[in-house]
Amino acid sequence: MTAVPASYNLPPDQLPASCDVLVIGAGPAGTAAATTLARAGFDVVLVDQHSFPRDKICGDGLIPDAHKALQKLGALDEVMAVAQPAAHIGCIGPRGGRIDVPGTLAVLPRKELDFILLKNAVKHGVRMFAPVRFAAPIEEGGRVLGAQLKAGDSTHELRAGWTILATGAVPQALIAAGMSRRQTPSGVALRGYVKNDKMVGRIDKLEIIWHRAVSPGYGWIFPCRDGIFNIGVGIADSHGEARNGKLAKKEANLREIFDDFTRVYAPAKELVDGGEWTSPLKGAPLRCTLEGAQYSRPGLIVTGEAAGSTYSFSGEGIGKAMETGILAAEAVLAGRESTLDDATVRQRYEAGLLALKPRFDLYQRANKVNRHPWLADLLIWRAKKSERLLRRMSGVLNETSNPGNLVSMKGIVRLFTE
Incomplete structure (x- = not known):
């Protein structure tokens, strides 16, 4: 494997004392925000708890909103040069009925996608440090002025005009920042990669499968390149039952649901039985419907899946993560160009999210297909x-x-x- 240039994982002991904007989390939302700001001349520091390239549990599907965001970031051509394009999503019902829905689609494992987005950010002047973990915000006079960052046993204080939290579905960073409104996720997913050259051409669309055996969720098979397939199951409202005023996890074993999926959907069984696992099944939480977190506070903005940017019905979140990251960056940028105060910058960002909220709510309504x-x-x-x-x-x-x-x-x- 080619060595990763040091500029993509600068050592934590070289962290600066200050910057214009600190972005925490180098997934699609974080790199989208960082790239947008760096292109506008901001001094941007990006940190992540993992060195890159790193794996990320995801369905890997790129639907049209992701293509639009990648185009805006100037990364679409590089992504499509290595992604597996597709022209349809195949929707398969419990009785075996199928309809192929046309769209601009592709599949690229997140390990590759996120690294491309990171390289694009660094190309535009972003400084990336890893492995670095967010510990707590720095606060003075009620405003966040950066963050305490942990690297091993060392703690580093980095001051910033704005801090953007793009730390994904795991809630620890939200809790530490005082931004969590719900610690439990909206949903859960389980996926792995299987190599099976015999299925190349036979599964050439993004397939989504509904069946009583996997309800209230769904199964999927997405074709990657080189005979590799992303296969998994997800439940979009896994923590929807209230107990003592708190959301509680529903009784659902994802591994059992996956086994049922391969039992009831013949192509899934054939793919797994005749293939070789290149990455084992791994699970991850989902945060959906723009719920579960406070969007902002003075000096701090929450974006991406940390803000709930994943669609409930489909579990798709890459495009909306980038879109919300760009919204966060544009709000900060507008503040500099128009000398807006903090409150107006925050209002601008939150108005952008709220403009998206009706669509997320509609996907939540459409989630009844998973239940029925x-x-x-x-x-x-x-x-x-x-x-x-x-x-x-x-x-x-x-x-x-x-x-x-x-x-x-x-x-x-x-x-x-x-």
Whole structure:
């Protein structure tokens, strides 16, 4: 393996004392924010608890919103040069019905995607330090002025005009920053990589499968390059039951659900039985629907999955993570260009998130398909007979159609009248 240039993992003992903006977390949200600010001339320090490249548990699907964000960041061409492109998402119902929904799609393992985004950030002047962990904010007069960072047994104080928290679904950083409103995740997912050259060409679309055996979740198989497939299962509302006023985990064993998935969906069984695991099954939490965290406080902005940027229905979060990271950066940038005060910068960012919130809420409504798989059968059956409905389903991918309307009572009635 080619050695990773030191500039992508600067040693913690070289951390500066100050910078314009400190971004904590080098996933899609963090690198999107860092790149946007560095291109505008900000002195940006980016830190992550892991050295890069590093693995990240994800479905790896890039839907149209991710393509748009990558284009805005100037990274789309490099990503698509190594990603596996696809022209459809295959939606498969419990009875085996299938409809292929067209869209601009691709698959790229997060280990590769996130490293490309990091390299793009560094190219634009971002300084990346790893492994470095966020310990606590530095506060004076009620405003965050940077962070205490941990590297091994050492603690370093880095002061910054703004601190952007992009630490993903694990809540420890949110708790330390006083920004957590819910410690439990919205959902959980389990995925692994299987190499099976015999399935190349047979599975050439992003496949999402609904079945009673995996309800209230879904299964997926996404084709990567070189005969490798991302296969997994997810539950988008795994912690939705209230007990004593707190969200509690529902009774669901993801490994058992995965085994049921490979039992009821023949291509999944064939893929696993005839293939070789290149990475074992690993689980991860999801934070969805722009809920579970306070968005900002003086001097501090929370973005990406830490702010709940993953869609509930589909579990897709890469595109919206980048989009929210860009929103955070643009708010800070507007503050400098227009000499806006802190409160106005925060209001600008939070208004951008709230403008996205109705779409997240609609995906939450559409999540009833996961709980009631027969709705998938109904949608697939009708879409085969209605070009208009297929266009609406494609519009959900392209964010031009309302996903909640497809499974509302009104929408179900329309299935029989269109």
